[in-house]
Amino acid sequence: xxxxxxxxxxxxxxxxxxxxxxxxxxxxxxxxxxxxxxxxxxxxxxxxxxxxxxxxxxxxxxxxxxxxxxxxxxxxxxxxxxxxxxxxxxxxxxxxxxxxxxxxxxxxxxxxxxxxxxxxxxxxxxxxxxxxxxxxxxxxxxxxxxxxxxxxxxxxxxxxxxxxxxxxxxxxxxxxxxxxxxxxxxxxxxxxxxxxxxxxxxxxxxxxxxxxxxxxxxxxxxxxxxxxxxxxxxxxxxxxxxxxxxxxxxxxxxxxxxxxxxxxxxxxxxxxxxxxxxxxxxxxxxxxxxxxxxxxxxxxxxxxxxxxxxxxxxxxxxxxxxxxxxxxxxxxxxxxxxxxxxxxxxxxxxxxxxxxxxxxxxxxxxxxxxxxxxxxxxxxxxxxxxxxxxxxxxxxxxxxxxxxxxxxxxxxxxxxxxxxxxxxxxxxxxxxxxxxxxxxxxxxxxxxxxxxxxxxxxxxxxxxxxxxxxxxxxxxxxxxxxxxxxxxxxxxxxxxxxxxxxxxxxxxxxxxxxxxxxxxxxxxxxxxxxxxxxxxxxxxxxxxxxxxxxxxxxxxxxxxxxxxxxxxxxxxxxxxxxxxxxxxxxxxxxxxxxxxxxxxxxxxxx
Amino acid sequence: xxxxxxxxxxxxxxxxxxxxxxxxxxxxxxxxxxxxxxxxxxxxxxxxxxxxxxxxxxxxxxxxxxxxxxxxxxxxxxxxxxxxxxxxxxxxxxxxxxxxxxxxxxxxxxxxxxxxxxxxxxxxxxxxxxxxxxxxxxxxxxxxxxxxxxxxxxxx
Numbered sequence: 001x002x003x004x005x006x007x008x009x010x011x012x013x014x015x016x017x018x019x020x021x022x023x024x025x026x027x028x029x030x031x032x033x034x035x036x037x038x039x040x041x042x043x044x045x046x047x048x049x050x051x052x053x054x055x056x057x058x059x060x061x062x063x064x065x066x067x068x069x070x071x072x073x074x075x076x077x078x079x080x081x082x083x084x085x086x087x088x089x090x091x092x093x094x095x096x097x098x099x100x101x102x103x104x105x106x107x108x109x110x111x112x113x114x115x116x117x118x119x120x121x122x123x124x125x126x127x128x129x130x131x132x133x134x135x136x137x138x139x140x141x142x143x144x145x146x147x148x149x150x151x152x153x154x155x156x157x158x159x160x161x162x163x164x165x166x167x168x169x170x171x172x173x174x175x176x177x178x179x180x181x182x183x184x185x186x187x188x189x190x191x192x193x194x195x196x197x198x199x200x201x202x203x204x205x206x207x208x209x210x211x212x213x214x215x216x217x218x219x220x221x222x223x224x225x226x227x228x229x230x231x232x233x234x235x236x237x238x239x240x241x242x243x244x245x246x247x248x249x250x251x252x253x254x255x256x257x258x259x260x261x262x263x264x265x266x267x268x269x270x271x272x273x274x275x276x277x278x279x280x281x282x283x284x285x286x287x288x289x290x291x292x293x294x295x296x297x298x299x300x301x302x303x304x305x306x307x308x309x310x311x312x313x314x315x316x317x318x319x320x321x322x323x324x325x326x327x328x329x330x331x332x333x334x335x336x337x338x339x340x341x342x343x344x345x346x347x348x349x350x351x352x353x354x355x356x357x358x359x360x361x362x363x364x365x366x367x368x369x370x371x372x373x374x375x376x377x378x379x380x381x382x383x384x385x386x387x388x389x390x391x392x393x394x395x396x397x398x399x400x401x402x403x404x405x406x407x408x409x410x411x412x413x414x415x416x417x418x419x420x421x422x423x424x425x426x427x428x429x430x431x432x433x434x435x436x437x438x439x440x441x442x443x444x445x446x447x448x449x450x451x452x453x454x455x456x457x458x459x460x461x462x463x464x465x466x467x468x469x470x471x472x473x474x475x476x477x478x479x480x481x482x483x484x485x486x487x488x489x490x491x492x493x494x495x496x497x498x499x500x501x502x503x504x505x506x507x508x509x510x511x512x513x514x515x516x517x518x519x520x521x522x523x524x525x526x527x528x529x530x531x532x533x534x535x536x537x538x539x540x541x542x543x544x545x546x547x548x549x550x551x552x553x554x555x556x557x558x559x560x561x562x563x564x565x566x567x568x569x570x571x572x573x574x575x576x577x578x579x580x581x582x583x584x585x586x587x588x589x590x591x592x593x594x595x596x597x598x599x600x601x602x603x604x605x606x
Numbered sequence: 607x608x609x610x611x612x613x614x615x616x617x618x619x620x621x622x623x624x625x626x627x628x629x630x631x632x633x634x635x636x637x638x639x640x641x642x643x644x645x646x647x648x649x650x651x652x653x654x655x656x657x658x659x660x661x662x663x664x665x666x667x668x669x670x671x672x673x674x675x676x677x678x679x680x681x682x683x684x685x686x687x688x689x690x691x692x693x694x695x696x697x698x699x700x701x702x703x704x705x706x707x708x709x710x711x712x713x714x715x716x717x718x719x720x721x722x723x724x725x726x727x728x729x730x731x732x733x734x735x736x737x738x739x740x741x742x743x744x745x746x747x748x749x750x751x752x753x754x755x756x757x758x759x760x761x762x
Contacts (some may be wrong), residue, residue, distance in 0.1 A: 069623065069626040069731070070634050103637060103639065179650050180650060205637065205639035205640070207639070208635060208691055209634065209635045210636075213634065224733065288652060290651045290652075294621060298619035298734075322650040474726060478713060
């Protein structure tokens, strides 16, 4: 119950598919979504395989609560070996695609091999077809979705696809579903492109049943109420995630101009108040808020661009309302590249969805390119005549499009910041971990964030741990290892349920447990769930060690370790990773080299 | 007092909690494909509109049914399909100008909104108040009040 009990395995090299029973023993140990997909990945591929080769495996996974009436029940994860990091990649997304994959009857979709020619998958319940994608190869995400729905005369199909960036191997290409939701990070879209898989289109009529409907509905009612009444939830509904820009600005944790600064003078042009302000010509960036499947928060922004703005004066196709700025996009196209033009940011955000790219990594890479440009390492000869100065809004939008289409200097930006900085002899300008660019938090001001970044299994990431409370309270490395480890485990568990992390505005492990225990067969306790999270984290670590990563990859750039924050509450501070990391390894039950001990592995049944 | 579903599309975020609640109530499973109420999204989701049966007083579906499988619930005012009697001829689906009565291939019968016997689960589940269940005679009350307010004289 609540698991559909079926896995759809597609081999693109052979052009075949089969439906196999879900391994229930694994579901009991790994729950679903992120956790279960990690287990299937571990059992189905060699971690040393080339991430862009046919031996990499690409898994789309739903969780036990995906498609139920739990709030935010639309999540699915894409798990594979990431080309940006060479580590395990795990990106999840909302929208409505994940629920329909589950309704079609599948807990997981496993894609193996590489199609000889471009294809897309068309799944309606038991009917599974691998169809030619010649007509849409080279199309944008938005055109691909429209074409597939028209081709099958089925507006109910939900589509997850890649844009040109994924086809052309931009190393941080993402998988976009429902036009503007994305499994965004670590280049999962590039893997999809390497398999010649343009899209997965899916509709399901099977529904999802839970083990104990009466108890489940009582848990749903209680947890919905908690969310409804929570202040954090209310802020997300009203302002989206962008409230964070004011908080980070005030705190001095807002990475600015490639982390040379930690505060940005233009935040009042990018914050929620700016999104909601009406300009003299009557234009207002924010149109409305929008929910993903099953979500009673609705943090998503629908925004539009001023019709007189330079970006769309000659682009009528973009005079629409579509997915607007989230905090991370506002950061990555704003402070870190020194730009405060909200219309340019919104346009660049559209381009990310159209071409299928991760805005955090694109912005982080552009920021490093801008620093190289201002240092004189790059000149207009290298950058197709575009002056890449910090603050140049036109550079942002032009380069976003060039990168998406694989044109000119865009091909260099498509390598990601680490490879680009190495190419130009300045590896120290790469601001990230394991090849993946930082999110919008400076780890000189937020110490635990730095530890979470450094130890992140998919590279630098703000979503796989949560030490905000500890970081705000104390700006030293003291006492961060334990909450970092514990929140990583908790987050890994939540990512395995099929629900969204933002529910933690009101829910703790107990609330997740109430819903899981009523929905799933068996006895579920908070302790068991947390142990699942720890198991998932350690299996991801095992995958990375087997792929060739070591403790040396749990690092931060010198800028954060040696150059003090120039302003803000952490003025004069650097990140104290060297102090935190040994404590963290000990907390995890790992050796000083960051390898899980045999006791830890056997305790977790790994 | 008879009540009606009142829909305010401006408040709809397209979360589909109503479709989940509806399918669970009628099918015992969470399955938007089987929901009697539908959310329609326009553009890239800038507009979302819940849509379901309005329970016509002189219901065309009821009038055309050759076996009298559709009857009016005198308490709730809902037109209800008696599954024991319905033969699945689908004439009602042609007669309904709004498309809100549909065939279910799994059962061979038609399905439509029955107001859950007077306790509509969609309204209960809606987190934003886009779907409410109000006095049938006064579905326009809040809108009247809002317009009245626009003409309100400044306080003396």
